[in-house]
Amino acid sequence: MDAPEAIVIGGGIGGLAAALALHRQGIPVTVHERAASLEPVGAGLALAPNALRALDRLGVGERLRALASPHPAIGLRHPSGRWLARTDTATFEAYFGDTIAGVARADVIAALVDALPGGTVRTDSAAALVSAGSATEPAVVRTPDGERSAALVVAADGIRSATRGLLFPQHPGPRYSGFTTWRTIVTPAGRPEAVGEIWGRGRLAGIVPLADGRVYVYGAALAPAGERAADGDEKAELLRRYGSWCAPVPQLLALAEPERVLRHDVWDLADPLPAHHHGRVALLGDAAHAMAPFQGQGACQAIEDAVVLAAPLAPHPDPVATLPAYTAARLARTTAIATGSRRVGDLIALHTPAATFLRTTALTLAGLLPARLLLGRSAATYDWQPPALGAAA
Numbered sequence: 001m002d003a004p005e006a007i008v009i010g011g012g013i014g015g016l017a018a019a020l021a022l023h024r025q026g027i028p029v030t031v032h033e034r035a036a037s038l039e040p041v042g043a044g045l046a047l048a049p050n051a052l053r054a055l056d057r058l059g060v061g062e063r064l065r066a067l068a069s070p071h072p073a074i075g076l077r078h079p080s081g082r083w084l085a086r087t088d089t090a091t092f093e094a095y096f097g098d099t100i101a102g103v104a105r106a107d108v109i110a111a112l113v114d115a116l117p118g119g120t121v122r123t124d125s126a127a128a129l130v131s132a133g134s135a136t137e138p139a140v141v142r143t144p145d146g147e148r149s150a151a152l153v154v155a156a157d158g159i160r161s162a163t164r165g166l167l168f169p170q171h172p173g174p175r176y177s178g179f180t181t182w183r184t185i186v187t188p189a190g191r192p193e194a195v196g197e198i199w200g201r202g203r204l205a206g207i208v209p210l211a212d213g214r215v216y217v218y219g220a221a222l223a224p225a226g227e228r229a230a231d232g233d234e235k236a237e238l239l240r241r242y243g244s245w246c247a248p249v250p251q252l253l254a255l256a257e258p259e260r261v262l263r264h265d266v267w268d269l270a271d272p273l274p275a276h277h278h279g280r281v282a283l284l285g286d287a288a289h290a291m292a293p294f295q296g297q298g299a300c301q302a303i304e305d306a307v308v309l310a311a312p313l314a315p316h317p318d319p320v321a322t323l324p325a326y327t328a329a330r331l332a333r334t335t336a337i338a339t340g341s342r343r344v345g346d347l348i349a350l351h352t353p354a355a356t357f358l359r360t361t362a363l364t365l366a367g368l369l370p371a372r373l374l375l376g377r378s379a380a381t382y383d384w385q386p387p388a389l390g391a392a393a
């Protein structure tokens with residue numbers, strides 16, 4: 001093997017986390033990102049305890065925790081404003097030993113890039129897998145600089161991953177979830193007191209405070225794939241849909257800059273892949289397990305992937321020997337979390353008066369349960385512990 005380096009295709013959160021994990025294991029790595037810059041979508045992200053622990057392994061956990069805006073409680077409300085379930089942050093943090101950090105995506109990208117050696121990330125650099133390699137042959141990737149061989153290729157090329165299509169041509173690919181989403185960041189005069197989600201008929205809104213007084217506001221609603229606001233004004237569309245909801249939803253939406261309201265349809269990989277690797281290629285993040293965002297775990301799982309992928313590579317540098325364990329560690333876990341996200345989506349999708357009445361009643365009763373029972377439902381996801389990164393870290 002004349003090429004011990006790793007090549008990462010895709011410079012999203014998953015690709016950058018993988019590059020940093022590999023770098024911390026002493027493995028030379030280059031990231032190829034086809035976009036001209038790493039400008040992430042102007043939205044926020046919830047980093048759950050499982051992801052924060054993995055980010056600690058990457059050396060950037062504290063930087064991101066410090067950017068989260070403290071808030072006393074988080075919960076779920078009815079559009080009238082009535083709380084259905086609520087947990088105070090101190091109880092959450094005592095239970096899980098960590099917080100959920102609401103951060104701007106740009107801050108996550110910046111933290112990962114800043115921790116990488118200069119020149120690791122090449123933008124305007126679309127890459128394509130030519131050969132997945134084998135125990136005796138390196139993998140080969142076509143880049144704008146020509147064909148490059150690598151001991152390991154990390155395909156972090158997102159939900160429309162061309163690499164996944166090449167390696168698993170039988171897989172049906174992404175499926176429309178039935179939901180469209182809006183995301184924006186606003187700067188209100190004061191802190192919102194009510195943090196968390198509000199569930200209505202076939203739609204939700206969410207409020208996440210960020211650093212420096214900014215607030216990430218999002219919505220998700222049942223809609224046909226590809227539908228957009230008739231007048232092209234997604235801010236006006238949000239106000240049409242959420243204008244009568246409880247404070248501070250309409251007030252925050254009114255502050256949005258129309259050109260900064262992002263609208264994306266939600267697709268996911270309903271069918272899990274047979275494996276998250278083939279030859280010398282590891283699929284990672286949305287390329288491997290794109291999931292609906294209703295548990296806020298897509299990026300968190302990509303960050304977990306990165307640490308698990310890199311962990312065994314320092315003492316046993318041949319990825320061909322370690323990639324089967326990567327699939328074994330990641331496939332069942334990410335499939336279970338994706339299934340859980342889809343089930344939450346099924347609950348949000350309820351939209352008839354009878355079904356939403358039953359849902360509200362059930363959630364109200366669940367909200368009366370002791371906090372430890374409510375929190376225990378997330379334990380399998382949030383209690384995850386990352387493996388240690390090895391010698392070079």
Ligand SMILES: Cc1cc2nc3c(=O)[nH]c(=O)nc-3n(C[C@H](O)[C@H](O)[C@H](O)COP(=O)(O)OP(=O)(O)OC[C@H]3O[C@@H](n4cnc5c(N)ncnc54)[C@H](O)[C@@H]3O)c2cc1C
Nearest residue numbers: 010012013014034046126127158285286296297298299300
């Ligand atoms: C509305 C919404 C809210 C969400 N909220 C949360 C949340 O709160 N918490 C959470 O954990 N997750 C959340 N997610 C999920 C999260 O955004 C994704 O799971 C995560 O961003 C996936 O990262 P990735 O790096 O795998 O893929 P991507 O971010 O899609 O990155 C893939 C990159 O690969 C590049 N690329 C593609 N093809 C090539 C090529 N041939 N050559 C070079 N580069 C290429 C692309 O340009 C892109 O930059 C949310 C998702 C949505 C839609």
